[in-house]
Amino acid sequence: MVKQLIVGDAVHELTTTRRILERLPEEHMTWKPHVKSMTLGGLATHLINLLNWQMAIFLYPEFNLSTVPLPREPLETREDVLEEFDANVFKLKKLLAECDENMLGEEWTLRNGDHIILRQPRAIALRTFGFSHMIHHRAQLGVYLRLLDIPLPGLYGPTADEEGK
Secondary structure (H helix, E strand, C coil), X not given: CHHHHHHHHHHHHHHHHHHHHXXXXXXXXXXXXXXXXXXXXXXXXXXHHHHHHHHHHHHCCEEEHHHCCCCCCCCCCHHHHHHHHHHHHHHHHHXXXXXXXXXXXXXXXXXECCEEEEEEEHHHHHHHHHHHHHHHHHHHHHHHHHHCCCCCCCCCCCCCCCCCC
């Protein structure tokens, strides 16, 4: 039952994330709303990187942020973003299909060098460090698109754009 809930949650969140990525305006990939903000392309690329982190929850007993390579260059086109997103979603769904409830209950650790940030069962880490983190940045992307006057897709219900308001 736990695995069914996780798979259903994952499929929903991944599908809705793709829907917002489909709206990326290529002419604004280097735009950012504030000097301290990521660019639109950088934020979209970060969403893809989060899928790599989600896969790491299944592949390794721990994830050490101090060993993560320096931030990569932002992808420049919507097509590149969607292509890599789809490839990573395929890999993540395969890992979800292959796991069992015992694996989901195994302890997983997020650390930065010697500092332990969290230690949780894989299922909880996938929800918090994986999907909730992705949802947070997806919401940021929605704000970016709204500021650029790009119509937003409904994620949990219709948007004002879809209702013609």
